[in-house]
Amino acid sequence: MTDSSALRNTPTVPLSLGGLVLEHLDCGIALLDATGKVCYWNKWLAQRTRIGPADALGRTLLEMFPELEGSQLSFCVEDALQVGLSSVLSQSIHKSPLPAFRLDLESERIPQQIQVAPILDPGLGRICILSVSDVSAALTRETTLHRANRELADKSESLKRAQELNRAVIEGAAEAILVFERDGRICDANPAAAEVFRYDFRTRSAKPLWDFVPAIREMLAQEVGSRLGDMREHLGVRGDGERFPLEMSVHQLEITSQELYTAIGRDISERKQSEDALQRSHAELQQFAYAASHDLQEPLRTISGFTGLLRKRYHGQIDAKADGYIDHVTQGVERMSNLIEALLEYSKVGSAPVELETVDTSSVVREALSNLGAALEESGAVVTSLPLPAVCADRRQLVRLFQNLIGNAIKFRRDDAPRIEIRAHQGRRTHRFEIEDNGIGVDPSFAERIFEVFQRLHLREEYPGTGIGLSICKRIVERHHGEIWMTSEPGRGSCFYFTLPTGV
Amino acid sequence: MEDITTILVVDDSLLARKMVASFASEVCPDAVIIAAASGQEALQKLEGATFQAATIDYNMPGMDGLTLAEQLRREHPHARMALLTANIQDAVAQRAANLGLEFICKPVTEESISAFLRGKGGSSCSS
Amino acid sequence: MFELTAEETDAINEVFNIGMGRAASSLSRLVRSEVGLSIPDLDFLSLSEVQEILAEGSDLSMCAVHERFSGTFGGNALLVFPSVDSLELVKAIFPDTDENQLDSLSELEQEALLEVGNIILNACVGSIANLTGATFSTEIPIFLQGSVEHILTRAQQAKTDEYLFMRMRFRIQVRSMIGYVAFVMDIPSLEAFRDCVRKAFLTDPA
Incomplete structure (x- = not known):
C-alpha cells in the first residue's frame, strides 16, 4: 500500500x-x-x-x-x-x-x-x-411513504367494510331510521322509514322531519342532549297525510364535523289497537265481575235470612237428620256470602281509582292490627315492626294489604304463638317491605300460585278462608306499580315481600 | 459467393436500401438486386423467383422483418438471410436464431455487408 | 416554415429509427424483458401544433425528461409522457409496485423515469452523432412535471423555435404506453442538422 x-x-x-x-x-x-x-x-x-x-x-x-x-x-x-x-x-x-x-x-x-x-x-x-x-434519505422516505400508503389503504378497506356492514344493518332494520340535521332536513332514511311514512325520502324533494313527526321539533328546541334518547310516543304523519301513532327516540350523533341526529322508531298503530281492545275487554270483565257479585248478594241475603229463620224456629224440632241439613245449608250460605264479599272486594280493588297520598306506613300497620283485633288476641301473636317509611299510596288499599298479609301470617300459624316481623328497606327507586312469620310455610314450588284467585293449598277445614286474600294483595301492589313475591321454608315460616315506589 | 445471383434488400428506409445495395454490388457486381420498402412489396416482387441472400430490416411498418423472414424461409430453406437492426434484444435474437437468421447491426457498413455475403458471419453486433 | 425533401426526411427517419432501436435494446436490458417500439413518425410542428397533439383527448398533466445538447448544432430534447403512461412505465420497470397505491411518482420513481428518458434521448442524440459525424455534448437531464404548456415552454428558447416531433409507442410485456420525443431547435440549428444529414448520406459517393 x-x-x-x-x-x-x-x-x-x-x-x-x-x-x-x-x-x-x-x-x-x-x-x-x-x-x-x-x-x-x-x-x-x-x-x-x-x-x-x-x-x-x-x-x-x-x-x-x-x-x-x-x-x-x-x-x-x-x-x-x-x-x-x-x-x-x-x-x-x-x-x-x-x-x-x-x-x-x-x-x-x-x-x-x-x-x-x-x-x-x-x-x-x-x-x-x-x-x-x-439517496438513503429518499429511500427511507419512500419506504415510510409506501408503508403509510399501504396502512392507509388497509384502513380505508376495513372502514369500507365497516361502512358496508353498517349500511346493511340500517337497510335491513325493521325500525324506521332517519338521519337529519338540526333544521329538520333529512339526510338519509332507510327502506323501513320509507315504508312507515309511505314516502320515498331518497328521490323525492325534501320535506323536513317536522312534516312527518311534528313533536320532534319542539323536543329538540327544549331539551337538547340529555333526555332525547328516550323512546316516546308521538303522532306521525305519513306522506299521504294519514295520521298514526308511532314510537320514536331521537339521538344526537356523536360526530364532530356536523350536528346530526337520528330518529329511530316504529309504527305502533297495530299495537295501540290491540292494547285498546285489551283494555276495553278488561274493563268489561271487571264490570261484569262487580255486577255479578253485587247482584248475587241480593238473593243470597234472602236465602241467608230465611235459613236463619228456619234454623231459629225448627232446629231440634223435626229430627236429627233435618238439623244436619239445616246446618249444611247455613254453612254453605255463609261461605258463599264470604266468597261473594271477597270477590266484590277483589273487583273493587281492581276498578276503584287509586287515590295517591303520602302515607305513613307505621300508622297504616297500626290500623291494620287494630282491624285484626280479635284474631290477633286469640292467637297471642307478637308483631314487631321496625320504623317504617312514608310512601305514596292509596291509604285504604295499603291498610288492606297489611291486614291481609298479617292476617295470613296469623292464620297459617303453627301450634305456638306466631311471631311476625315487619321491616322496610329503601332501594334506589322503591321501598321493599318484608313481613316475616314463623308459621307453617309452603313448599317453594307454590310460591307463585298462591297469589292466584281461589288458589287454596289447604283443606278448608284446616284453614278457613276464601282463597282471595293474597290475590287482592297482588292486585293492590300491582296497581301501585310494585311487585309482590314470597319465599318460604315449610315448617319454619314464610316471608312476603312487596315493593312500592318511593316519592311521588 | 459466386453462387449469389440474386440479392433481396428489404428496408422501409430508402437511404438504408441504397446503402445496402451499393455495398452489395461492390461485393457481388453481377448480382441482381431486388429492393422492397416493405414485407408485402418484397413478396409481390419475388413472385416465386429465387434469391440466395437477403437483408431484411427488423423494424418496418406493417409486417415486421421477423414475420417476413418466417414466410420467406418456408419457400427458401437454403437462402442466406440477415436481419438488420439496431435493436438487439434477447427475445428477438432467439426468434431470429430459430429461423437461422444472421444479424447485421445498423447502421450498416461496407464491412458488415461484405462479411455477410462472403459467409463470414454478420451476427456480431455491439450495442 | 422549415422544409425537408422526401430524401432528407427518409434519412432523418432512419437516423432516429436506429437510435430508437438502440434505446429499445438498452431498455430491454433494464427491464429484463422484450421492449417493443413502434416506428417513430416524424413531423416538423409549431408550438401550438405540438400542444394540440399532446393535449389531444386530455388536459392531464405530463411528465417529461428534458435534456439540452450543444455542439455541431444545439437544441433541446424532450421526452414527454402523459402522467398516466409514465405510471404504466414505472409499473413495467418495477413489477413489484403495488397496483393500487400508485397515483403519483415518488422521488425515486421520478429518478428512475429520468434515467429511462435519458437513455431514450441519448440514443437519439448518439445516433445522430454516430451517423452524421456531428459532435455533441449533452447536459444532465432534468425531470419536469406539469401542463403541456409548462413543459414545452421550458424547453423553448425563442418564439421561432421549431419542433422536430416524433410520436412512438412502447410496449413492455403486457403494458403499452405512449411517449413523444421532441427536438426543439432554432432555424440555424435545423439547417446545420440538415447539412449534416446531406453530407453523410445524400452526397453522391461516386
Missing part, C-alpha cells in the same frame, strides 16, 4: 479553491480523463470506497472495480467520453453500482444516484465528471 497522504496533494487537476470545495462536498466526485483514467477522486469517494486518491489516480474505474465490467455505469462513461452524452443512473434501476459503503455501517452499500457528464476542457480534451450522491 502506498501512503495515500503523501500523494494526496499531487492530483492531476490542481487544487484551487473550487477543488477544495469539491474535496469537502457531501457527495462523491471523480474526474476521468479522455482515456477513462481517474484524475481526481474526492475525499467522500476515498472514505466510502476505501480507495485513497493515491490508489485511484491514474487507474480506470474498471481497473479499480472489476465488477463494473459490462455495467450501465461503464456504458455511460463510454458515452460521455466518446459521444459527449450525459447520463443519470437511478438507484431504483441500478442498485448501488459503485462499491461505496456507509461510514457507520461498514458492510452496507450506499444507495446511489450517479450522474455522468462530459466536460470539454481546452487542455485535457473531453473529460468526464462523475458525481455520486447518497
Whole structure:
C-alpha cells in the first residue's frame, strides 16, 4: 500500500479553491480523463470506497472495480467520453453500482444516484465528471411513504367494510331510521322509514322531519342532549297525510364535523289497537265481575235470612237428620256470602281509582292490627315492626294489604304463638317491605300460585278462608306499580315481600 | 459467393436500401438486386423467383422483418438471410436464431455487408 | 416554415429509427424483458401544433425528461409522457409496485423515469452523432412535471423555435404506453442538422 497522504496533494487537476470545495462536498466526485483514467477522486469517494486518491489516480474505474465490467455505469462513461452524452443512473434501476459503503455501517452499500457528464476542457480534451450522491434519505422516505400508503389503504378497506356492514344493518332494520340535521332536513332514511311514512325520502324533494313527526321539533328546541334518547310516543304523519301513532327516540350523533341526529322508531298503530281492545275487554270483565257479585248478594241475603229463620224456629224440632241439613245449608250460605264479599272486594280493588297520598306506613300497620283485633288476641301473636317509611299510596288499599298479609301470617300459624316481623328497606327507586312469620310455610314450588284467585293449598277445614286474600294483595301492589313475591321454608315460616315506589 | 445471383434488400428506409445495395454490388457486381420498402412489396416482387441472400430490416411498418423472414424461409430453406437492426434484444435474437437468421447491426457498413455475403458471419453486433 | 425533401426526411427517419432501436435494446436490458417500439413518425410542428397533439383527448398533466445538447448544432430534447403512461412505465420497470397505491411518482420513481428518458434521448442524440459525424455534448437531464404548456415552454428558447416531433409507442410485456420525443431547435440549428444529414448520406459517393 502506498501512503495515500503523501500523494494526496499531487492530483492531476490542481487544487484551487473550487477543488477544495469539491474535496469537502457531501457527495462523491471523480474526474476521468479522455482515456477513462481517474484524475481526481474526492475525499467522500476515498472514505466510502476505501480507495485513497493515491490508489485511484491514474487507474480506470474498471481497473479499480472489476465488477463494473459490462455495467450501465461503464456504458455511460463510454458515452460521455466518446459521444459527449450525459447520463443519470437511478438507484431504483441500478442498485448501488459503485462499491461505496456507509461510514457507520461498514458492510452496507450506499444507495446511489450517479450522474455522468462530459466536460470539454481546452487542455485535457473531453473529460468526464462523475458525481455520486447518497439517496438513503429518499429511500427511507419512500419506504415510510409506501408503508403509510399501504396502512392507509388497509384502513380505508376495513372502514369500507365497516361502512358496508353498517349500511346493511340500517337497510335491513325493521325500525324506521332517519338521519337529519338540526333544521329538520333529512339526510338519509332507510327502506323501513320509507315504508312507515309511505314516502320515498331518497328521490323525492325534501320535506323536513317536522312534516312527518311534528313533536320532534319542539323536543329538540327544549331539551337538547340529555333526555332525547328516550323512546316516546308521538303522532306521525305519513306522506299521504294519514295520521298514526308511532314510537320514536331521537339521538344526537356523536360526530364532530356536523350536528346530526337520528330518529329511530316504529309504527305502533297495530299495537295501540290491540292494547285498546285489551283494555276495553278488561274493563268489561271487571264490570261484569262487580255486577255479578253485587247482584248475587241480593238473593243470597234472602236465602241467608230465611235459613236463619228456619234454623231459629225448627232446629231440634223435626229430627236429627233435618238439623244436619239445616246446618249444611247455613254453612254453605255463609261461605258463599264470604266468597261473594271477597270477590266484590277483589273487583273493587281492581276498578276503584287509586287515590295517591303520602302515607305513613307505621300508622297504616297500626290500623291494620287494630282491624285484626280479635284474631290477633286469640292467637297471642307478637308483631314487631321496625320504623317504617312514608310512601305514596292509596291509604285504604295499603291498610288492606297489611291486614291481609298479617292476617295470613296469623292464620297459617303453627301450634305456638306466631311471631311476625315487619321491616322496610329503601332501594334506589322503591321501598321493599318484608313481613316475616314463623308459621307453617309452603313448599317453594307454590310460591307463585298462591297469589292466584281461589288458589287454596289447604283443606278448608284446616284453614278457613276464601282463597282471595293474597290475590287482592297482588292486585293492590300491582296497581301501585310494585311487585309482590314470597319465599318460604315449610315448617319454619314464610316471608312476603312487596315493593312500592318511593316519592311521588 | 459466386453462387449469389440474386440479392433481396428489404428496408422501409430508402437511404438504408441504397446503402445496402451499393455495398452489395461492390461485393457481388453481377448480382441482381431486388429492393422492397416493405414485407408485402418484397413478396409481390419475388413472385416465386429465387434469391440466395437477403437483408431484411427488423423494424418496418406493417409486417415486421421477423414475420417476413418466417414466410420467406418456408419457400427458401437454403437462402442466406440477415436481419438488420439496431435493436438487439434477447427475445428477438432467439426468434431470429430459430429461423437461422444472421444479424447485421445498423447502421450498416461496407464491412458488415461484405462479411455477410462472403459467409463470414454478420451476427456480431455491439450495442 | 422549415422544409425537408422526401430524401432528407427518409434519412432523418432512419437516423432516429436506429437510435430508437438502440434505446429499445438498452431498455430491454433494464427491464429484463422484450421492449417493443413502434416506428417513430416524424413531423416538423409549431408550438401550438405540438400542444394540440399532446393535449389531444386530455388536459392531464405530463411528465417529461428534458435534456439540452450543444455542439455541431444545439437544441433541446424532450421526452414527454402523459402522467398516466409514465405510471404504466414505472409499473413495467418495477413489477413489484403495488397496483393500487400508485397515483403519483415518488422521488425515486421520478429518478428512475429520468434515467429511462435519458437513455431514450441519448440514443437519439448518439445516433445522430454516430451517423452524421456531428459532435455533441449533452447536459444532465432534468425531470419536469406539469401542463403541456409548462413543459414545452421550458424547453423553448425563442418564439421561432421549431419542433422536430416524433410520436412512438412502447410496449413492455403486457403494458403499452405512449411517449413523444421532441427536438426543439432554432432555424440555424435545423439547417446545420440538415447539412449534416446531406453530407453523410445524400452526397453522391461516386
